[in-house]
Amino acid sequence: xxxxxxxxxxxxxxxxxxTWLVPFLVSILPIIELRGGIIAASLLDxxxxxxxxxxxxxxxxPIPFILLFIDKFFNFVKKHKIPLLTKMVVYLEKKAMNxxxxxxxxxxxxxxxxxxxxxxxxxxxxxxxxxxxxxxxLKKAVPAIFLGLCLASAIMCTLxxxxxxxxxxxxx
Numbered sequence: 001x002x003x004x005x006x007x008x009x010x011x012x013x014x015x016x017x018x019t020w021l022v023p024f025l026v027s028i029l030p031i032i033e034l035r036g037g038i039i040a041a042s043l044l045d046x047x048x049x050x051x052x053x054x055x056x057x058x059x060x061x062p063i064p065f066i067l068l069f070i071d072k073f074f075n076f077v078k079k080h081k082i083p084l085l086t087k088m089v090v091y092l093e094k095k096a097m098n099x100x101x102x103x104x105x106x107x108x109x110x111x112x113x114x115x116x117x118x119x120x121x122x123x124x125x126x127x128x129x130x131x132x133x134x135x136x137x138l139k140k141a142v143p144a145i146f147l148g149l150c151l152a153s154a155i156m157c158t159l160x161x162x163x164x165x166x167x168x169x170x171x172x
Contacts, residue, residue: 005036009043019044020054027058033123034059034149035156042160051161052153059124059149066128067141095121096129107136108144115148118155124148 005026012022022044027037034055041051074093077085115127124145131141 002036002039005032005039006043008032008036009040013044020046020050023051024054024058027055028061030062030125031123033125034152035118035123038153038156038160042164048157048161052157056149056153060146063124063128063142063145066125067132067138070129070132092129093133096126096133107134108140111136111141111144112148112151115145116151116155118152123152 008026009022012025013019017025023037023041023046026032026040027034029036037055037058038051041055046054074089077089111127111131114122114130115124127145127148128141130136131145
């Protein structure tokens with residue numbers, strides 16, 4: 001993940017994108033999301049608290065659209081049997097449902113941890129997809145996803161800003 005983020009960061013910066021906008025754009029992308037945005041901000045030496053805000057806003061922007069409209073889009077694609085898109089929709093539905101397993105009682109905690117623990121295939125995009133497909137009420141899904149983003153931000157900021165600073169003081 002960090003190699004992809006690093007190469008994307010350098011590419012965006014090399015194409016004249018303002019420094020503050022690079023982690024925002026990285027954070028808005030599926031798969032990479034906030035985790036990659038924090039890495040990008042760290043690589044660009046953006047101040048920690050500015051990085052958190054930039055990356056959180058970037059990662060939050062697509063979430064309402066996913067929660068409110070993805071099931072309608074998926075149904076439209078399947079109804080009209082759009083060749084390439086139908087395969088993608090079926091794949092995404094299976095992936096999201098497999099990741100969510102049986103979580104009936106602990107939906108809130110599951111979503112919070114699913115979004116918050118920065119592992120491959122997790123994050124706000126997939127968490128929102130799961131919430132939408134499983135028809136988790138917005139009043140439960142939105143706070144869980146937001147708190148998950150806060151947890152992911154804390155973990156990634158510790159990894160990208162905390163540990164490097166500690167190692168630099170100890171060994172630098």
